[in-house]
Amino acid sequence: MRKFSRIVTFLLAGSLVGLTGCAVQTTKEKEAKAAGHQQSQQEKQVKTEKKKVEKTIYVKIVDPNTKSIIKTIKPKDMGFGTDNDKYNAELAVLTRELARGTKDTPGYDKRMILDKLDANGLLIKGRPQTILDEEELTEKIIQASLKGGKVEIPLYVTASGYKQEEAAQLGQVVVASYTTHFNSGMPGRTKNIELSAKAINNIIIGAGDSFSFNTTVGPSDAEHGYQPAPEALNGKLVDGIGGGICQTSSTLYNAIDKLTVSYIEKHHHSLHVGYVPTGRDATVSYGGKDFRFKNTTGVPLMLKAIVRKGTITVEVRTAKIYLNQVERR
Structure with a gap:
């Protein structure tokens, strides 16, 4: 009987040790799993941040009359943030061409066509002067170059300086x-x-x-x-x-x-x-x-x-x- 009690005691002790070992092993697995999950989350966050950094910024130039996009630029490709002198020079060319036109495309600048009277004294209307402010447009594009967005062309229209009556x-x-x-x-x-x-x-x-x-x-x-x-x-x-x-x-x-x-x-x-x-x-x-x-x-x-x-x-x-x-x- 005494021998049987010793055997039972030994078995119970072994079971407890085994259970304790299982508990320790389970905790380590949980910790490892948690660490792996945390690392995975961190990697995802890094990838997300990287995507944000690498996101292409576009600036869209809008015609104020038609509200249509007439030009889309990528500031980074033009030197924004890496060579700002180059960027400013390219913007100067861009705004000048928009204002004054090229061989193939008319510019927004329009000289005034003056009014006149016909042979019967009736008024023949001309056309007001339109000027694209190149400096203002450049500044607007630079401001939008960090986050992107739309920029409306600043046009200033001047009517003839007389009273029709x-x-x-x-x-x-x-x-x-x-x-x-x-x-x-x-x-x-x-x-x-x-x-x-x-x-x-x-x-x-x-x-x-x-x-x-x-x-x-x-x-x-x-x-x-x-x-x-x-x-x-x-x-x-x-x-x-x-x-x-x-x-x-x-x-x-x-x-x-x-x-x-x-x-x-x-x-x-x-x-x-x-x-x-x-x-x-x-x-x-x-x-x-x-x-x-x-x-x-x-x-x-x-x-x-x-x-x-x-x-x-x-x-x-x-x-x-x-x-x-x-x-x-």
Whole structure:
């Protein structure tokens, strides 16, 4: 009996040791499993963070009128964050092309087409000036380059600086004028002067407006009725379509120069022309040299171009109420 009790005691002790061993083993397995799970979670988190870091950032440039995306860029590919000088240089090219256009795509910048009165005194509306602010667009793109998103093109539209109800009165008084002479026996040249004079006649130049001869007159080609006539080219007189329009632009220059306008663009001929004193000419060529000025006289003006036999006169007029306000040289 005593022997049996010892055996039972031994077996119970062995069982307890075995159970204790199982318990220890189970705990270690749990700890190992927990550690493995934690490592797996950490690896997933690292992968997630890596994906966040590697996420491609896009900046989408939006047309403010149509709300459509016209250009999508990847700042990182252009140097953002790694070579910011390169990035700024590329943005300068991009914004300039959007503003001024390329050979294949017109830009957002639009010169003002000035209003004018027709032969019956009715107002013909032109087009306001539109300017894309390149510096502002660049700044907007840079701000969006960190997180991505859409950037709307900043366009600024400027209407002509006069009151439409005063349009008919702007031809009341002459504040400046100039006359030049030409040989009316040259039919081609005479026709070209007449056509270009008609194009600038009754043009309204509001206070602060910019005038462009080429924009106002348009192409001086055969399609628009212009004829062959002598013109100055590279120091020589040659026959060319539209020869004579420079007499119109030069006559305008000498008239408007009596007022305090500021010049944007003006060029001289490559040789002396006989219809104005030396240095008092303003040559033009559609698609090339232009005659441009800004009306800084403080009042709205109207141009009158009158062609008679052998003469062209350009008058600058305004309304009586502005007569004492117009600034002269």
